[in-house]
Amino acid sequence: MTDPAIVKAPWGPEVDGRRLLGEAVGFGRSLRAAHLSIDLGAAVDFARALTLVDIADREQVRAAGAAIFVRRRDDRPVYDAAFDRWWRRRAGSAGQEFQPPSLRREEEAGAEEEAPGATPPEPGSEQATLRGEERGTPIPSDSDEGPDDESPIEGVVVSPDAYSRGEVLRHREFDRMTPAELREAERLVDLLVPRLERRRTRRYELHNHGRRLATRQMFRRNLGTGGQLLAWVWRRQIREPRSLVVLCDISGSMERHSRLLLRFIQALSAASEVHTESFVFGTRLTRVTRLMRDRDRDRALARVADSVNDWAGGTRIGDSFRTFNQHWARRSLRTSGVVIVVSDGWDRGDPTIVAAETARLRRNCHRLVWLNPLAGTPGYQPLAGGMRAAYPYIDDFLPAGTVASLERLGEILGGVRAGDTRRGSEAAAHAALPPDTPLVFGLPGVVGGEPVDPRTARPLR
Amino acid sequence: MRDRDQRPAGTRSIEAIQDDFRSRNYIADRSVATAVFLALELERPLLLEGEAGVGKTELAKVLAASLDTRLIRLQCYEGLDVNTAVYEWNYPRQMLEIRLLEARGEAERATAHDIFGPDFLIRRPLLQALEASEGTAPVLLIDEIDRADEEFEAYLLEILSDFQVTVPEIGTIRAERPPRVILTSNRTREVHDALKRRCLYHWIDYPTAQKEYEIVLAKVPDAPERLAREVVAFVHRLRQADLTKVPGIAETLDWAAALLSLGARELAPELVDETLGVVLKYEEDIRHVRGDGTRRYLTEAAAGG
Structure with a gap:
């Protein structure tokens, strides 16, 4: 047999x-x-x-x-x-001498099971390969294999986001998120998402108020009358929210603000209607999109903290932007998304690089919004080296770091009606300023150049 | 499991694919050949990713030629829908037919089948690929899938799993022989996991200098060997530079051909500067390289190669 x-x-x-x-x-x-x-x-x-x-x-x-x-x-x-x-x-x-692996196999494959307490997966942070300097460090897992040392399924694995050992790592733990904070962040996102700027897609839907003829459906519907066009059918373009890319500065000077901002980004990532890519940067750029999508939010933030090894270190805005422009811009800004940079603009690198890379970033996106926690301070002017260099290329410059300022962001992102271009939004920002407010450099208006008081922040319409 | 002995002898092996591709001026390394071999054997679509100009589309063309079969190409773009990808009714012709039936006084007796028949169906690439019955299964190239939107990807998923299409008025059209499917992506966005799960995957990297040199000699046979070597070395140096868009193989070939037509036998700084537009497609990149950069890269390329 x-x-x-x-x-x-x-x-x-x-x-x-x-x-x-x-x-x-x-x-x-x-x-x-x-x-x-x-x-x-x-x-x-x-x-x-x-x-x-x-x-x-x-x-x-x-x-x-x-x-x-x-x-x-x-x-x-x-x-x-x-x-x-x-x-x-x-x-x-x-x-x-080599033998085909399978012939040497003794035990039954089905016998092994992964230990229930095995290391939870850490979805790849793509920076590992981008940096190209490490091939990963084995992370021992507590896979329980019993005495058989040769078992093929031992869970010793290589994680893509293991980082090189030589580096001095600075870790930062997030506190657990309080329910109130969670609600706050979600409320903001709930307010924000329906107001996000929309992009016309190349798809159509039939709609009575459409402006274009749906010729195909019209022919179809009128076949019954022998080709006399009696019923007219209309269509319109489907619109969907523009994708968002968030670049969040987590360097030392941003330490006080990053927590709230990350919560906000997290809530945004969880909103299914809009596609959000998130990155954090200090001395280098780390993609955290997939970490942020974790349903367990505290775990997600803990992993972000783990995957980032330059917490509260210095800032290299120019280099981080360059990494983004080279490796991620084409992949994440395909349909001309909106880029939101969260940073105070304190930068250790060369300002000319910041200027060049910000300009490149701006060319790659539909709209560049910069949130600066310092901008809420009275009399603030973007004079810090990196900020000054990046400033001319920013569409919207906003204060950040407080809940009220995030509400403001919602207004800016949402307040621009579809069809308005970035010039339009600049104009809108200028128009929103009190007539006496001096314009720094005469370039995009500093929206929120005055202190933002949560109690007097404009209500969202 | 398939009985291997029933297959015609010597038809397919990784080496045979490699050799055959080489004879068609496509230099495939072993890993690509393995991926193609498995895609053919397991009858799975093959998803090729890689930077622009590394020969993803070319591979599909060569594969079709190698299998001596038709290449059916579907270029993807945002908003690509069933009507342009699969089938469409020829409405003007249907209208005419109705008029004709009326004129002949047969309109009353006519049924829907007289109008919604295969004659009135315009076959778009996907349907063509499924319907092809004579000869061997065609190669279906779904080019730049990353340009299509997610709606189309979802639809494609359905087709790639069953290789059948349902046209409500006619019925279900099922492929007698599933087409060999090659998908390509420039990775301007991630292709959805569900689609990837249906496919074998291969990332085509930039070739090694030696391989690229062979490619240049194969594709631009008139190029002097020295020129070919210098061109390849220079392009390889460029790929390490901080550029917006580094040149692909396509650019290398264009450049070699351009230099050849200028009668060049070797690279010189002035010549490089004059023809830089063939290799680099961004103004800022050209500005970055031209002049000093050219000289430096040339020296480094000469030293390295």
Whole structure:
């Protein structure tokens, strides 16, 4: 009797297909432990692929696995590390002649289970590959494998956001969020989202008040009358909120404000209607979009704190912006989103870089809003090195750091009706100023150049 | 599991794909060839990501040529909908048909099928790919999927899993042989995970200098070897520079061809400055490189290569 699971592999000997499958599933599981998103289907595909390639050829198996398991470029280093580990374990001690990994397998694949207390996944912060300086540091997990040391599914994995050890890390823990704060942040976002500037998409919906003829539907509807156009059908463009990109300064000088702002960004990320990409920067830029989407908000912020190693350090606005422009602008601002920078503009770097990179940033986006916690101070003028350099390229310059100022942000972002351009919004900002307010540099008006008192802040309409 | 012995002998292996592609002037490294091989064997769509101009689209063309089959291309853009991607009724023709039936006095006896029949259906790329029945399965290239919006991606998901389309008036059209699907993305946004899960994935990186040199020689056969080597070394140096948009292979090839047509045998600073627009497409990049940058990069490229 031949077992249908026995397949003849190209390298000769017959291999038990079920073992192969077990092997593939095991590998898939260890990849999952390394925070790649792997489903069972991919593992099954991998098992099939193993019957198609030369299983003794390490690079071929690696390439096959990469085609199946890797779904983002940034995952590739993680995959490679996990693969090497898996292969070493399967192939046994060096120098020994290679045998197809699956033939050496002793135990049943289904036996291993990940320990319930395994390290929770830390979705990749893409900066790891961007920086390109580290290949990840193994993070031991508490996967409980029992005495069998050779078990393939041991959860020792490589995390994409492990950072290089040499660096002196400055950590900062967030306090737990109080329910009141949570409500406050959510209320602000609830107010903000429906008011966000909308973008016309290239899709249409039928609508009686549309201004364009829906020719296709009109022909269709009028076929019944033999092509006499009796009923007219109209369509209009669908609008959706512009995507938001938030770049939040978390350097030392921003320490007092960053907590509230991060809460706000978090609430914004949770709003499903609008696509928000979030980054934090001090001396370097870190993408935290996916961390921010965690449903457990306190855990999310704790992870942001963990993934960032320049808390409360110095600021390099220009370099951070450059990283954004080079690696993220094209990917996150595709449909000309709105960029919100949160920073006090204190910068250790070269102001000319700040100016050049802010200009580039501005060219890449639909609208550049700068929130500055200092701007609420009476008589504030944007004179700090970085701020002064960036200032000419900013559409809206606003105070930040207080709840009232975030309400103001809602007004600015939402108050611009669709169709208004950034020139229009500048004009609107100028117009909102009291006639006597001096305009700094004569460029975009400092909205909120006067102190903002929560009690007198303009109510949202 | 498939019985491997029933497949015609020697049809497909990673090496064969590599060799065949090479004979068609496409230099594929092993990992690309493996991805293509698995996509063909597992009958999965292959999602190719990479910077602009690294040969993603070209791969689909070469694959179609290599399989000796048709290439059906769907260029994606925002707002791409079923009517432009899958099918549309030929309304003017339907109107004419109605008039014709009326003129012949047959309008009363006519049924919906007389108007909503295959004759009146305009087949767009996806339907063409599913309907192709004669010969081998076509290669369906869904180009720049990242330009399409999420609505279209969701629709594509449906097609790629079942390889069938339902036209309400006609019925369900199912592919006899599922087309070989290649999707490309420049990663101007992340393609949705659900779609990625259906596909094999490969990131095409910029080639090594040696590989790019081979590509230049293959694609611009008249180029002197020295020129080709210098061009490649210079472009490689440019890729490390802080530029808005670094040149892809396409730019390297264009540049080599441009220099060749200028009768150049080797790179000189003035020549580079004059033709920089072929390689760099942003004014600020050109300004950054021209003059001193050119000289410095040339020296460094010469030293490195």
